[in-house]
Amino acid sequence: MEKKNIDWGNLGFSYMETDKRFVSNFKDGAWDEGALISDGNVTMSECACVLQYAQTCFEGLKAYTTQDGHIVTFRPDLNAERMEASAKRLEMPVFPKERFIDAVVQVVAANEAYVPPFGSGATLYLRPYMYGKNAVIGVKPADEFEFRVFCTPVGPYFKGGVKPLTIRVSDFDRAAPNGTGHIKAGLNYAMSLHAIVSAHEEGYDENLYLDPKTRTKVEETGGANFLFVTKDNKVVTPKSGSILPSITRRSLVHVAKEYLGLEVEEREVYLDEVKDFAECGLCGTAAVISPVGKIVDHGKEICLPSGMTQMGPITKKLYDTLTGIQMGRIEAPEGWIRVIK
Ligand code: PLP
Ligand code: COI
Numbered sequence: 080m081e082k083k084n085i086d087w088g089n090l091g092f093s094y095m096e097t098d099k100r101f102v103s104n105f106k107d108g109a110w111d112e113g114a115l116i117s118d119g120n121v122t123m124s125e126c127a128c129v130l131q132y133a134q135t136c137f138e139g140l141k142a143y144t145t146q147d148g149h150i151v152t153f154r155p156d157l158n159a160e161r162m163e164a165s166a167k168r169l170e171m172p173v174f175p176k177e178r179f180i181d182a183v184v185q186v187v188a189a190n191e192a193y194v195p196p197f198g199s200g201a202t203l204y205l206r207p208y209m210y211g212k213n214a215v216i217g218v219k220p221a222d223e224f225e226f227r228v229f230c231t232p233v234g235p236y237f238k239g240g241v242k243p244l245t246i247r248v249s250d251f252d253r254a255a256p257n258g259t260g261h262i263k264a265g266l267n268y269a270m271s272l273h274a275i276v277s278a279h280e281e282g283y284d285e286n287l288y289l290d291p292k293t294r295t296k297v298e299e300t301g302g303a304n305f306l307f308v309t310k311d312n313k314v315v316t317p318k319s320g321s322i323l324p325s326i327t328r329r330s331l332v333h334v335a336k337e338y339l340g341l342e343v344e345e346r347e348v349y350l351d352e353v354k355d356f357a358e359c360g361l362c363g364t365a366a367v368i369s370p371v372g373k374i375v376d377h378g379k380e381i382c383l384p385s386g387m388t389q390m391g392p393i394t395k396k397l398y399d400t401l402t403g404i405q406m407g408r409i410e411a412p413e414g415w416i417r418v419i420k
Contacts, residue, residue, distance in 0.1 A: 080191045087199035090234035092365060097230050099189035101182040104212075105172050105224040113182065115189050119229065128211030128221035135265040136165035137208035139364045140326075142187045142230070142419065144197040145407030150187060150419045152205070153405050155180045157326045162207060165262040170220035171209055179207065180417065186228045187419050193232050197406065200240075204233040204365070210265075236302070236365040237284060243372030243387050244361070246300065248350065249274050249286035253301065256292045260321030267323075271301040285361065287374060289350060290319060297348045303363035304328040307348065307356040308393040310384075314341050315356070317348040327362045327401070333412065334400050341393070354381045358391030360398075368398045 085095075096119050103113030128134040138158040143151055159179035166173050174182075183205055187194065195201035207228040211221025237244060251274040254260025259267055271286070278286050287305075290296040297305055297317050304325040307315040314335045316328055335341040353359070359371040372387040373380055385391030390398060403409035404416070 082194075082196065083192045085193070085195075085232060087195045087201040087232070088234075090195075090201045090232055091238065092204075092233045092236045093231075095193075095231045097190045097193045097232075099186060100227055100229040101186050103174070103178075103182070103226045105226070110172070110174065110178070110226070113178070113226070115185055121225070123212050124214040126214035126216055128213065128215045131215065132211075132218060133264075133266045133269060134169055134171065134211035134221055135208060136162060136169055136171065136263050137206060137265060138162050138263060140183070140205050140207075141364055141405075142194055142203040142205060143405050143407075144194055146197055147407055148197070149407065150191065150194050151405075151407070152183060152187065152417045152419065154326055154330065154415050155183050155417055156414070157329075158207065161263060161324065161326070162209070165264060166209060168259060168262045169264055171211065171224055174209060174226045182226075182228045183207065184417070184419050186230050190230050191420070193230065195232050201232055201234050203230050205230045233365070236363075236367075237369050241370060241390055243370040243383075243385070243389070244284040245282070245373040245375065246285045246287050246371055247278055247281065247283040248374065248376040249278070249288050251286070251288075252291040253286075253288045254291055254298070254321040256321065258291075258321065260291075260298070261323060263323060268301070275301050283375065291321060295349055295351070297350055297353065298322050300361055303361035303366040303369070305348070306331060306360045306362050306368065306394070306397070307353070308358035308391060310355070310357045312341060312393055314343045314393070314397075315348060316343070316345050318345045319347070325363055327364055327367070330415070331362055331368070331397050331401060334397060334404070337412070338400050338409075339396055350376065356383065358385045358394050359383050360390070360394045367402065368394055370394050
């Protein structure tokens with residue numbers, strides 16, 4: 080398979096149209112068998128539920144070329160399960176797990192020419208999503224839905240790769256108590272757009288959102304969970320019912336304990352204690368682990384001892400082990416790697 084002529088090493092995190100995408104439609108109470116298609120555009124009613132009432136959820140995962148030349152994905156079963164939770168919370172039908180994984184596999188295989196080579200620093204990002212498609216004008220769920228998966232080759236989510244980030248404590252909330260923060264609903268991202276634009280205008284890379292109820296505890300950023308490291312090398316990660324259950328974070332907790340022998344605490348993390356941590360990172364499919372060097376709380380700067388030039392040492396070990404597992408350099412726990420070819 081000849082690869083596309085793409086400057087893999089200089090890709091950012093942006094959309095590039097690829098050859099094939101998977102589409103399946105839900106009508107009269109059932110999903111059709113679905114197919115790979117070439118057209119990257121969607122046509123629907125002007126009154127589609129997704130356009131009027133944002134009835135949509137999505138997932139994000141990556142395909143990697145391993146050191147020995149295979150193409151793999153990482154824990155797609157967990158993306159399928161999370162999308163099931165999102166669909167149920169948004170009154171959408173569940174796209175069955177085995178079919179979800181099969182659609183991902185089909186899309187990667189059909190776009191093999193776009194899977195970045197091993198060592199290029201790029202990966203193939205997959206975006207499964209689902210939306211309510213038929214016209215509704217009263218506030219109610221659609222009864223026709225479309226499930227799609229497309230892919231696009233990507234580089235680092237944050238410009239500058241592993242340069243530590245500066246983030247601010249946001250005055251906006253991304254989730255409500257008892258709301259939808261724990262699922263991957265498009266609406267969570269719509270409400271973060273103003274916050275991220277104003278953060279960028281003020282020179283910050285991202286927002287640190289606080290818990291919406293008490294505004295005293297660290298939740299997550301717009302697109303990643305937090306991992307902190309204490310001065311005695313314990314990994315601490317916020318536990319909350321209103322953050323997205325990151326697959327990367329759950330994997331890193333296992334890596335920290337089982338591969339690196341580190342103690343891990345999953346607990347509420349108060350903003351007040353952040354000044355005492357040694358390292359901080361943002362973890363997610365897109366972010367991988369992006370180090371944070373500085374957190375600004377309304378003018379008060381919290382400078383992580385790991386500094387503004389490189390990842391902290393524990394963050395680096397976590398990063399190297401996780402990416403080693405994903406790229407086939409390190410043996411993966413049973414069931415984590417789905418080989419596509
Ligand atoms: N938190 C939010 C709000 C996200 O959008 C994402 C990205 O999917 C994550 C966390 C990280 O989740 P995962 O590691 O499953 O990609
Ligand atoms: C991902 O990491 O897959 C996400 O969905 C985050 C998004 C902000 C790009």
